[in-house]
Amino acid sequence: MRMRDTSSNRQMIGTLIFILIGPILWALQLTLIYGAQSSLCAFEVGIGANGGNVLAAGTVIGASVLCMALAVAAFVMPGASYRLITGASSPDDQWPFLTSVMRILAGLSLLAMLYAALGAVLLPACAQLR
Amino acid sequence: MSTQPDNLPLPNKGPRPEHELEDLKRVWATPKGFRIVTAVNNTVVGTLYIGIAFLFFVLAGILALVMRTQLAVGDNAFVGQDLYNQLFTVHGTTMMFLFAVPAVEALGVMLLPQMLAARDLPFPRLSAFAIWAYIIGGLVFFSTIFYDLAPKGGWFMYPPLTLTEYSPGDNADFWLLGIGFIEISAIAGAIEIVVGVLRTRPPGMTLARMPIFAWAMLIFAAMIIFAFPAVILATMLLEIERAFGWPFFTAELGGDAVLWQHLFWFFGHPEVYIIFLPAAGLVSMMIPTMAQTPLVGYRLIVVALIATGFFSFGLWVHHMFTTGIPALSLTFFSAASMAVAIPSGIQVFSWIATIAAGRERLRLTVPSLFILGFLFIFTLGGLTGVMVAIVPFDLQAHDSYFVVAHFHYVLVGGMVFPLFATFYYWAPLVSSRMLSERLGKWAFWLMFIGFNVAFFPMHITGLAGMPRRVWTYPSNMGWDVLNTISTVGAFTIAAGVLVFIIDLFRNFRFGNGPENPWNAGTLEFLPNDVYSTRSIPRVTSRDPLWDRPSLSREVEEGLHYLPGAPTGGRETIVTSAVEAEPQYVIQMPGPSWTHLAAAAFTAAFFLLLTIKQVTIALTCGVLAIAACLVWTWQLDKPSQGEVDIGGGIKLPTYMTGPLSHSWWAMVVLMLVAASLYVSYFFSYLYLWTVSPEVWAPAGSPAPPSLLYPLGSAAMFVGGSALILWAGRRLPEEGRSWSATPLLLVAAAILIVGAIGLEVLGHIGTGLDPKASSYGAMVYMAAFLTGQAAFATVILCLFAVARQVTGQLDRRRRVTFDNAALFFYYTSAQGLFGLVLIHGFPRLIG
Numbered sequence: 001m002r003m004r005d006t007s008s009n010r011q012m013i014g015t016l017i018f019i020l021i022g023p024i025l026w027a028l029q030l031t032l033i034y035g036a037q038s039s040l041c042a043f044e045v046g047i048g049a050n051g052g053n054v055l056a057a058g059t060v061i062g063a064s065v066l067c068m069a070l071a072v073a074a075f076v077m078p079g080a081s082y083r084l085i086t087g088a089s090s091p092d093d094q095w096p097f098l099t100s101v102m103r104i105l106a107g108l109s110l111l112a113m114l115y116a117a118l119g120a121v122l123l124p125a126c127a128q129l130r
Numbered sequence: 131m132s133t134q135p136d137n138l139p140l141p142n143k144g145p146r147p148e149h150e151l152e153d154l155k156r157v158w159a160t161p162k163g164f165r166i167v168t169a170v171n172n173t174v175v176g177t178l179y180i181g182i183a184f185l186f187f188v189l190a191g192i193l194a195l196v197m198r199t200q201l202a203v204g205d206n207a208f209v210g211q212d213l214y215n216q217l218f219t220v221h222g223t224t225m226m227f228l229f230a231v232p233a234v235e236a237l238g239v240m241l242l243p244q245m246l247a248a249r250d251l252p253f254p255r256l257s258a259f260a261i262w263a264y265i266i267g268g269l270v271f272f273s274t275i276f277y278d279l280a281p282k283g284g285w286f287m288y289p290p291l292t293l294t295e296y297s298p299g300d301n302a303d304f305w306l307l308g309i310g311f312i313e314i315s316a317i318a319g320a321i322e323i324v325v326g327v328l329r330t331r332p333p334g335m336t337l338a339r340m341p342i343f344a345w346a347m348l349i350f351a352a353m354i355i356f357a358f359p360a361v362i363l364a365t366m367l368l369e370i371e372r373a374f375g376w377p378f379f380t381a382e383l384g385g386d387a388v389l390w391q392h393l394f395w396f397f398g399h400p401e402v403y404i405i406f407l408p409a410a411g412l413v414s415m416m417i418p419t420m421a422q423t424p425l426v427g428y429r430l431i432v433v434a435l436i437a438t439g440f441f442s443f444g445l446w447v448h449h450m451f452t453t454g455i456p457a458l459s460l461t462f463f464s465a466a467s468m469a470v471a472i473p474s475g476i477q478v479f480s481w482i483a484t485i486a487a488g489r490e491r492l493r494l495t496v497p498s499l500f501i502l503g504f505l506f507i508f509t510l511g512g513l514t515g516v517m518v519a520i521v522p523f524d525l526q527a528h529d530s531y532f533v534v535a536h537f538h539y540v541l542v543g544g545m546v547f548p549l550f551a552t553f554y555y556w557a558p559l560v561s562s563r564m565l566s567e568r569l570g571k572w573a574f575w576l577m578f579i580g581f582n583v584a585f586f587p588m589h590i591t592g593l594a595g596m597p598r599r600v601w602t603y604p605s606n607m608g609w610d611v612l613n614t615i616s617t618v619g620a621f622t623i624a625a626g627v628l629v630f631i632i633d634l635f636r637n638f639r640f641g642n643g644p645e646n647p648w649n650a651g652t653l654e655f656l657p658n659d660v661y662s663t664r665s666i667p668r669v670t671s672r673d674p675l676w677d678r679p680s681l682s683r684e685v686e687e688g689l690h691y692l693p694g695a696p697t698g699g700r701e702t703i704v705t706s707a708v709e710a711e712p713q714y715v716i717q718m719p720g721p722s723w724t725h726l727a728a729a730a731f732t733a734a735f736f737l738l739l740t741i742k743q744v745t746i747a748l749t750c751g752v753l754a755i756a757a758c759l760v761w762t763w764q765l766d767k768p769s770q771g772e773v774d775i776g777g778g779i780k781l782p783t784y785m786t787g788p789l790s791h792s793w794w795a796m797v798v799l800m801l802v803a804a805s806l807y808v809s810y811f812f813s814y815l816y817l818w819t820v821s822p823e824v825w826a827p828a829g830s831p832a833p834p835s836l837l838y839p840l841g842s843a844a845m846f847v848g849g850s851a852l853i854l855w856a857g858r859r860l861p862e863e864g865r866s867w868s869a870t871p872l873l874l875v876a877a878a879i880l881i882v883g884a885i886g887l888e889v890l891g892h893i894g895t896g897l898d899p900k901a902s903s904y905g906a907m908v909y910m911a912a913f914l915t916g917q918a919a920f921a922t923v924i925l926c927l928f929a930v931a932r933q934v935t936g937q938l939d940r941r942r943r944v945t946f947d948n949a950a951l952f953f954y955y956t957s958a959q960g961l962f963g964l965v966l967i968h969g970f971p972r973l974i975g
Contacts, residue, residue: 009788012328012707015337023440030444034462041456042819056458091709097338097429104433112441112469119461126456 014086019098021074021081022106029067029113033060033120041126051127057120064117068110075106140689141668141776150694151664157695158249158661161721168721170254171660176240177560177640179261182268183233187546188627189272190224193217195624198584202617204605214601215282219305220275222285226401227309228268230545231354234408235319236261237552238347242326244559244654245341247669247685249662249702251326252716252791255725255761260318262729263311270737271308274301281305284599286394287368289379289387294372303372303740310365311736313358320351320358321798327351328707329791332653333691335669335710341652342425345432346411349439353404355798356443359806361397363813364390367910376899376906378817384824384903388453389816393809395446403442405541407435409548410477413501416555417481419650420498421488424673427480434473434480441470451524460521467519474512478505495648496570500551503578507543511536514589529599532592538585550577550630558643559654569633576626584619587612651676657686665690665776666703669710696773697783703775704791712775714785717767724761728754759928766937766944786944796948800955803918807959810914814966817903818974824902826971831895838891839968842884846957846964849880853953860940861933870938870946871930877953878926881919884960888912888967911963918956925949 017024036059040046046055074081078099082090090098161169169175197217200208209217239257243250251257274280281301283292292302327348331340367378368390377383379390418425425431444466451460482505485492492498514536518524527533550573557565591612596603603609646655651673656663667690671677684690692703692715700718705711731754738747769784787793823829833839856873889912899909929949932938938945 008706015708020436020440023437027440027443030462030466034459037462038456038459039815039819041459043822051456060458094336094338094708097336100429101433101436104430105437108433108437108469108472109440111472112444112466115465115469116462119458119465123458123461125458128454128457 011086011088014088015082015091015098018078018082018085019102019105021085021102022071022109025067025071025074025106026109026112029064030116032063032067033116036060036063037120037125044126047126051124053125056125060120060125061117064113064120068113068117071106071110071113075103075110078102140684141691141779142665142689142693144687144689146688146693150688153695153698154661154664155659157698157700157720158659160660165721167726168723170250170258170719170721170725172239172243172250172254172257172662173560173658173660175254175258175261176236179236179239179264180233182261182265183229183236186224186228186268186272187233188631190221190229191624191627193221193224193275195620197221198617198620200601201603201613203614204603204607204610206602209601211601212282213278215599216275216278216280216301218599219282219284219287220272220280223281223305223309224268224272225541226285226405227312228264228272230405230541231316231401232264232268233549234347234350234405234545235316235323237408237412237549238323238350239319240560241556241654242323242344242347243330243662244656244658245344245652246327246330246335247332247653247656247663247666248326248330249666249700250718251322252330252702252704252718253322253325253795254700255719255722256318257322259725259729259761260315260322262726263315263318263733266730266733267308267312267315267736270733271304271312274304279304286398287390288394289368289371289390290381292368292372293379300741303369304737306365306369306372307736307740310362310369311733313362313365316354317358317802320354321795321802323347323351324355324798325791325794329704329794330702330716331669331705331710332666333668333703333705333710333712335705337708339669339672339710341672342414342428342431342435343408343411345435346407346414349435350404350408350411353400353407353439353442355802356805357397357400357404359802360393360809363806363809364393364397367393367813370910371906374900376909377903378813378906378910380903383901384817384821384829385906386817386820386903388450389813389820391450391453392446392816393813395449396443396809399445399449400439400442402537402540403438406544407438409504409545410435412548412552413481413504414477415650415652416497416501416551417484418673419555419648420493420495420501421485422490422493422649423484423488424651424676425480426483426487427476428672430476431480434476437473438470441466441473445470448519448524451521452528457521464519464521468516471512471516471519478509478512481505495554496565496567496574497551497555497648499571499574499578500547500554503574504543504547504551507539507547507578507581509543511539511541511543515540527592529597530592531588531596531598534598535585535588535592538581538588542581542585547577550574553630555648556654557638558647559658560640561637561643562639562641563637564643564647565637566633569629569636573626573630573633576629577623578626580619580622580624580626582619583622584616587615587619591616645682646675656682664688665693667691668777691777691779692775696775697770699767701783703781704785712779712781713789714782715773715775716785716791717770717783719765722761722764724757724764728757728761731757755924759924762928766932766942768937768942784942786942786947790944790947792944792948793951796951800951803955803959807914807962810910811966814907814911814970817907818970821903822974824904825974826897826904827975830902830904831897832975833968833971834891834895836968838887838894839964842888842891843961843964845880845884845887846960849877849884850954850957852877852880853950857943857946857950860938860943860946863939863941865939868933871933874926874930874949878923881922881953881956881960884957885912885916885919888960888964908967911967915956915960915963918952918959922949922953922956925952 037056040056046053327344370376377385379385379387447463448467554565596609665688701715704716731750734750735747772780852873856870859869861868897905899905926949929945932945
């Protein structure tokens with residue numbers, strides 16, 4: 001038998017991704033801020049006095065705000081997020097479990113993103129500081 | 131909630147026909163005598179796996195005792211400097227690669243089918259292959275310590291120390307090829323675990339009802355899939371530099387030794403959690419039993435496992451705080467190091483809450499003692515982890531004995547103590563006798579006291595300035611007393627382990643032990659035999675044995691699903707990944723010599739390359755591929771029609787396409803390959819940021835004319851189109867002729883041509899891979915895609931052979947689908963590589 005029911009498969013994989021929205025956004029934020037900041041500093045683009053770099057700091061804050069906003073959106077609108085990812089309506093009996101796990105993970109990820117972004121506010125972007 | 135609500139009839143009626151049980155016993159029988167090495171049953175290979183992992187623990191522990199004897203007093207000459215370097219390298223490497231990861235993977239192989247009430251994991255020969263490869267490769271690697279061939283660069287093998295100039299001889303190659311090969315074995319096991327957990331759960335075991343250990347193993351395996359490729363790429367780069375002089379890590383030619391650190395620690399830090407998470411999963415299974423109450427905060431623990439798994443990938447730079455990275459970068463990783471403490475803390479509080487909420491006082495059995503020891507030691511390790519996550523403190527403590535103390539508290543506390551609890555708790559699954567409570571308590575107290583005596587003083591030794599990895603120290607530094615105490619502690623731990631070994635010899639006997647001796651609530655304590663459970667229950671709660679006391683009897687009487695062997699062979703039920711609804715019955719392979727031969731020849735291939743026996747190595751490589759082909763030839767059995775598993779459910783016995791387990795396994799394999807290529811992409815960009823002066827077009831020959839990459843791209847796309855077309859031309863059932871074989875061969879030629887043209891173009895420009903890191907990176911892209919293309923060509927030709935012999939058609943098409951999937955992946959990777967290699971220099975030029 002060859003099943004062509006790819007919507008079911010999409011739902012299976014999509015549900016796993018739905019749970020992981022927060023951590024995926026955290027990983028995206030880390031990639032963006034570390035990649036952008038280290039590249040700009042390596043090529044000395046936009047470096048100012050005392051190792052400050054408005055461009056790098058701005059990129060870090062911008063990427064962080066974007067990723068955090070998406071995590072907040074998923075937190076607030078889990079049903080819409082689920083439909084967007086899986087293309088299916090939410091499963092009734094597992095929905096409390098799925099939403100609570102997704103929301104707590106998104107909350108933890110928001111905290112982790114905030115931690116990382118705070119550095120850009122507090123420190124000069126390209127200085128060694130030692 | 132009960133497992134089978136009383137108002138619903140059981141799936142099957144009793145009494146069952148007598149032949150059902152006989153069929154199960156015959157089909158799942160373990161081979162006798164010397165043929166036992168061909169066995170694939172999870173209980174047999176899982177026990178072997180855990181046994182060998184424990185052997186490596188003991189061997190690496192003995193090396194530790196030799197080191198501690200050397201360090202007991204200052205100015206000691208018990209062992210020389212060179213041997214000491216080999217000792218600490220092999221100790222660390224063995225503990226991490228040959229003990230810790232294999233031990234937890236072994237527990238997955240052994241326990242998961244029982245916890246999921248599956249007959250076995252979906253690819254039993256793959257598990258057996260991984261295990262044998264690990265055994266052969268591991269034993270050869272460890273034996274190098276006996277003839278002065280062991281690596282000396284530490285378990286992290288940092289270049290430039292490990293480059294040929296500073297580490298001549300074969301010692302470092304044994305690490306690079308031997309451990310690289312064992313990592314492949316770990317990945318094979320991880321693929322098995324991911325597909326097993328997601329697709330072979332019993333009906334009704336939704337994600338919300340999965341045992342915590344299954345969650346932990348799922349995350350463990352996913353972490354292996356994304357973390358191990360980074361270190362595999364690193365070992366490839368370093369071995370290629372050592373063997374052929376491509377300068378990935380040599381600074382004067384544009385390489386950078388810190389690249390190794392990035393790749394190694396992108397693997398190395400998650401590795402800590404790869405080891406810890408399964409152990410935490412085991413603890414989450416044992417505490418509820420010992421407290422006789424459901425786990426408090428199940429959802430929070432699931433969250434904690436996932437969050438820890440993810441955040442651990444954001445910590446790698448916290449091993450590199452002293453490498454000169456800008457301060458802001460360090461804060462990103464310091465922040466992640468702080469963040470990961472939260473989910474770790476959640477688990478600890480959940481365990482304490484479960485103990486506090488127990489229906490009865492926590493039973494202070496041997497598993498409980500080891501768990502309490504784990505909580506104490508791991509929490510201390512976590513606290514010092516937060517300390518070294520703070521950059522200014524780490525700058526002071528880096529490379530000192532403080533760090534040695536910290537990671538031993540985390541790893542021994544976080545993994546070894548739960549493992550010993552596991553030995554005592556789950557021994558009845560494979561031993562007819564329980565292990566001794568009396569000897570177990572002796573073992574625990576000796577290990578617990580010994581551990582703290584050995585490692586707590588190291589915090590002070592480190593803060594007093596003693597560096598790591600020194601073979602001796604002057605007696606006037608004030609470190610002698612602390613070191614002597616540590617040595618006494620180390621031997622006390624060894625005494626505890628010895629007591630455990632005595633307990634094993636006295637009490638461990640292969641066979642099925644007493645039924646549910648701890649009164650646990652999870653499925654692994656159902657009555658078991660070689661076929662796992664007699665029938666597969668429908669699950670409606672997280673603790674089915676507690677919620678339905680009659681479940682054991684019902685399962686044993688065959689009143690639940692699949693009580694026999696309706697296809698006449700080995701089989702289990704495949705369910706959907708989220709809802710765990712039955713989808714089809716998978717036909718599984720039985721014992722065989724093929725995977726054993728494949729493992730032996732693969733190990734020989736890698737190990738012979740180490741000692742530069744290239745011809746014999748290549749011969750072994752060819753034999754390994756041949757063994758794999760014979761092995762896979764026996765798979766993809768034809769449909770047996772629909773079978774009735776009970777409860778009015780009839781399931782197909784053949785499946786292909788996105789719902790099949792083989793499709794899922796192939797997708798996971800593609801994720802592994804993609805992770806490796808992403809690591810390469812990072813390395814390319816990293817070396818460019820470090821040494822833009824060697825990059826084309828200014829510092830190296832400019833890329834060839836665009837006609838070359840366009841030609842390659844056309845061949846990648848053309849080959850994929852041919853594959854697509856071939857899929858539509860598969861013959862009808864019962865026919866063996868169609869245009870598909872010709873199309874497959876043509877596609878294989880095109881993919882080889884695409885890579886050949888790419889290499890030819892760069893040779894034409896005079897680009898030399900030995901001249902600069904840029905040249906090395908350019909050829910490396912073709913090398914990596916060439917590897918994938920090599921596998922693709924074999925898959926295509928294999929599919930051709932299947933069709934020619936009448937074993938591939940429109941219905942029975944798993945072989946073709948797998949080849950097609952990997953062909954598309956390889957083409958996509960190839961196209962991405964072309965854009966990078968030809969586009970980037972033009973972009974920056």
